[in-house]
Amino acid sequence: MSKELPFIVLCVEEYKHQKKMTGKEVMDLFNKYAVCEYIQSFYEVLHTTGMRYIVNDIDLYIKSRQMA
Numbered sequence: 558m559s560k561e562l563p564f565i566v567l568c569v570e571e572y573k574h575q576k577k578m579t580g581k582e583v584m585d586l587f588n589k590y591a592v593c594e595y596i597q598s599f600y601e602v603l604h605t606t607g608m609r610y611i612v613n614d615i616d617l618y619i620k621s622r623q624m625a
Contacts (some may be wrong), residue, residue: 563604
């Protein structure tokens with residue numbers, strides 16, 4: 558198992574909790590905008606930050622993908 562996988566799961570769970578979404582809703586959103594790939598690519602930076610920062614960063618990433 559890669560070191561990124563447990564972190565991605567943590568990010569999904571925290572995003573779900575903070576946004577009051579279901580797991581399916583979060584995964585649909587993350588799949589639509591390739592958020593898991595983003596988290597994996599930037600693992601080295603993201604895993605050193607707090608969960609509130611990560612959720613905000615994911616929101617910014619999704620917004621940027623929506624505008625593209």
